[in-house]
Amino acid sequence: MPVINPLTVADKVTQTLKTGVFLTTQVDGKADTMTIGWGSVGLIWGKPVFTVMVRRSRYTWSVIEKSHEFTVSVPTHDMSAAIKLCGTKSARDIDKFEAAGLTAQKGKLITTPVIAGAGMHFECKVLYKQDMIADNLDKVTAERWYGDNDWHTLYFGEIVTAYED
Ligand SMILES: Cc1cc2nc3c(=O)[nH]c(=O)nc-3n(C[C@H](O)[C@H](O)[C@H](O)COP(=O)(O)O)c2cc1C
Numbered sequence: 001m002p003v004i005n006p007l008t009v010a011d012k013v014t015q016t017l018k019t020g021v022f023l024t025t026q027v028d029g030k031a032d033t034m035t036i037g038w039g040s041v042g043l044i045w046g047k048p049v050f051t052v053m054v055r056r057s058r059y060t061w062s063v064i065e066k067s068h069e070f071t072v073s074v075p076t077h078d079m080s081a082a083i084k085l086c087g088t089k090s091a092r093d094i095d096k097f098e099a100a101g102l103t104a105q106k107g108k109l110i111t112t113p114v115i116a117g118a119g120m121h122f123e124c125k126v127l128y129k130q131d132m133i134a135d136n137l138d139k140v141t142a143e144r145w146y147g148d149n150d151w152h153t154l155y156f157g158e159i160v161t162a163y164e165d
Helices: 006-017 059-067 080-086 096-100 139-145
Strands: 022-028 030-036 038-045 047-055 069-075 119-131 152-164
Touching: 006 038, 006 047, 006 069, 006 119, 006 152, 022 080, 022 096, 030 047, 030 059, 030 080, 030 096, 038 069, 047 059, 047 119, 059 069, 059 152, 069 152, 080 096, 080 152
Parallel strands: none
Antiparallel strands: 022 030, 022 069, 038 047, 047 152, 069 119, 119 152
16 A cells, blocks of 8 residues: 555545545444545644544544544545435444444554545544634634534544555
């Protein structure tokens, strides 16, 4: 699996976020993956960093809080059915890997797996996290996205390796 420089594929990642990518987490041997549509690949603290935003209501949130790591798998072919399922069902209720026909593939440098065959993979260790602070957000954006008070936590994950299938 060829290693890639994450910063050179930031545009491709951003384009694919528009339809959804897989954010995978694991704790105590149980893996979950959920769809995310917001995030970014960039350079922070002199390191390549994948920033993701997870609402506190997600099962995924409770896992990252314990594991302090995650992977992002970016489809380079049509995986829209799995993206839809993983973006609408919770691991609290079903095994999404089984339901979506996905296979968890062992991570290279971290415990969390990636989604086999998706295309591009980023293995990340959380360097910093930040719960959103309501008072710090622009009011129009707050009303548009947080009317239900389900705030995001931002996770800044150092990309320890990135590769293609
Ligand atoms: C296209 C798309 C993008 C999404 N982006 C995000 C996101 O960036 N952050 C988030 O917290 N939830 C996002 N969601 C919602 C979660 O994927 C969804 O609530 C999921 O069922 C959570 O699974 P879990 O409870 O197993 O963690 C998105 C859903 C879709 C369909």
